[in-house]
Every structure is written in C-alpha cells, then in structure tokens.
Amino acid sequence: MSQRKTIKVTYQKLGRSGAWGLSEGFGEIFVDEKLRGKKQFEIIIHEMLHELFPALEEKEVEQKAAIMTRTLWKEGFRKIDNHDKDKLQDE
Ligand SMILES: [Zn+2]
Numbered sequence: 001m002s003q004r005k006t007i008k009v010t011y012q013k014l015g016r017s018g019a020w021g022l023s024e025g026f027g028e029i030f031v032d033e034k035l036r037g038k039k040q041f042e043i044i045i046h047e048m049l050h051e052l053f054p055a056l057e058e059k060e061v062e063q064k065a066a067i068m069t070r071t072l073w074k075e076g077f078r079k080i081d082n083h084d085k086d087k088l089q090d091e
Helices: 037-052 058-074
Strands: 008-012 021-023 028-032
Touching: 021 037, 028 037, 037 058
Parallel strands: 008 028
Antiparallel strands: 021 028
C-alpha cells in the first residue's frame, strides 16, 4: 500500500538569498512570498521537481518546470486566492 505524501509549501522572504525558491530535500519547499501568478506557479513546480528528482541537474529542472508551467497555464490552471481574514476598511 502506498503512503500519501505532500510537499509542504512555505512562503517567506527570500530576497536576500537571491533565489526565488529553495528545496532542501526534506519534503518542504520555500517560495518567495513576493511571487505571484505564473512565476509563483513555475517556482513551486521547479522546487517540487528538486524534491522528487534530486539527481536532476539545475538546467533540466529549469527546462522541465518551464514546460510544465506553460502547459498547465495554457490549460487554464490558476490559483484561487480565497483569503478573507483581513478586515475591510469599514469593519
Ligand atoms: Zn533549482
């Protein structure tokens, strides 16, 4: 029986490190909190590929992540932001 696994995505400031994302191989990836839309999508896929295929070279990860991003984006996949915890200006 296979075990269900999830890669945890943590958003944080990564500006200083010069990277958009980080993968350390322990089931959690870090994504720059400033990224939005298609670029955020690309970086999440990119870091997941590092987690799942640690032997892949950086260039291969970049190429494969870009192909997956373009294909899924073209197929209409988008993040829905349902965050509603912040009060509106009359609340
Ligand atoms: Zn990389």
